[in-house]
Amino acid sequence: MEIYVYGTGCGAGELTRETLEPTRIAAFVESQPTRETFLGRPVISISMLAERTVDLLIVTAKDAPAFPFSPEKVLYLKNHLALIDRNRSYDAARAALGDAFVERLQRQEVPVRAPLWDDGSLAAPGDWVRYKTLEAISRALCAVPGAMAELGVFRGEFAAAMNALLPERRLYLFDTFAGFDPAEAAPEGLAEAHENASAEAVLRRLPRADKAVIRAGLFPATAAGLENERFALVSLDADLEESTLAGLRWFVPRMEQGGYLLLHDWNHPGLPGVREALARYEAETGQHLAGVPLCDITGTLVIPF
Numbered sequence: 001m002e003i004y005v006y007g008t009g010c011g012a013g014e015l016t017r018e019t020l021e022p023t024r025i026a027a028f029v030e031s032q033p034t035r036e037t038f039l040g041r042p043v044i045s046i047s048m049l050a051e052r053t054v055d056l057l058i059v060t061a062k063d064a065p066a067f068p069f070s071p072e073k074v075l076y077l078k079n080h081l082a083l084i085d086r087n088r089s090y091d092a093a094r095a096a097l098g099d100a101f102v103e104r105l106q107r108q109e110v111p112v113r114a115p116l117w118d119d120g121s122l123a124a125p126g127d128w129v130r131y132k133t134l135e136a137i138s139r140a141l142c143a144v145p146g147a148m149a150e151l152g153v154f155r156g157e158f159a160a161a162m163n164a165l166l167p168e169r170r171l172y173l174f175d176t177f178a179g180f181d182p183a184e185a186a187p188e189g190l191a192e193a194h195e196n197a198s199a200e201a202v203l204r205r206l207p208r209a210d211k212a213v214i215r216a217g218l219f220p221a222t223a224a225g226l227e228n229e230r231f232a233l234v235s236l237d238a239d240l241e242e243s244t245l246a247g248l249r250w251f252v253p254r255m256e257q258g259g260y261l262l263l264h265d266w267n268h269p270g271l272p273g274v275r276e277a278l279a280r281y282e283a284e285t286g287q288h289l290a291g292v293p294l295c296d297i298t299g300t301l302v303i304p305f
């Protein structure tokens with residue numbers, strides 16, 4: 001079994017300390033070798049590697065170039081630094097290093113790299129950062145009690161993700177399912193684009209529809225009767241200023257400690273009312289809601305409690 005390791009830095013040191021005896025490594029590889037040996041093994045260039053038979057190349061550095069053989073034989077230990085899954089297959093690594101190594105590696109990668117849902121039944125088209133953040137947050141909520149809610153559900157894409165990631169939580173879904181409050185001026189095209197939704201269609205796409213509670217109609221009137229509810233996770237995605245402000249007024253006092261409110265579109269240049277609503281809420285309550293801005297497509301603000 002010919003195993004090569006790309007890189008002679010900290011990553012390679014860690015790998016040899018924890019998993020792979022240097023004696024099992026045929027050679028270390030560098031783009032431009034700066035030494036002849038590392039940990040007692042030869043250091044060769046990529047062009048020299050092209051002449052060898054490679055069963056597995058383990059990449060321990062971040063800045064790996066393209067390699068002159070099948071990508072199936074390359075194992076990227078720093079896979080999690082890329083937004084794409086660079087490990088096309090773990091077969092070569094499994095054959096060389098065994099199941100336990102591969103399983104340990106995959107566990108480390110899961111929260112940030114792997115597909116959102118293993119069975120492929122749900123996708124996160126477009127906004128990888130937004131959905132991956134939701135996944136990471138949902139893991140952080142295991143010790144936080146409380147329900148979940150979304151204000152602004154539309155066709156239920158994000159709601160389905162919440163429902164899949166925290167399947168045991170009650171999920172309140174607030175939307176008119178017929179577009180925005182006519183009293184609120186919506187940017188051209190936005191109102192028409194949101195007229196055509198249906199609560200039944202949303203329920204059909206939820207993996208745990210039994211946990212969903214549909215509150216159809218104009219918020220905040222539709223929250224009547226839920227005053228004593230507490231929330232671990234709220235997605236506030238109402239697009240427009242007055243409804244966003246209504247959402248903040250209603251949900252913020254009901255957030256559990258350790259919970260999160262995701263203020264979608266906070267950094268969206270086309271929807272300035274979202275940011276304005278937060279500023280108005282802070283001014284009227286005197287409470288500063290320090291959040292973490294995401295680099296997702298429309299600039300979600302993650303507000304922790």
Ligand SMILES: C[S@@+](CC[C@H](N)C(=O)[O-])C[C@H]1O[C@@H](n2cnc3c(N)ncnc32)[C@H](O)[C@@H]1O
Nearest residue numbers: 152153154157158175176179218219237238243
């Ligand atoms: C951008 S869409 C939500 C998209 C959804 N969160 C997703 O990620 O798939 C905004 C939704 O907010 C709803 N909405 C806005 N203001 C509302 C209000 N006051 N009451 C109920 N629904 C409202 C609209 O009907 C629209 O469907």
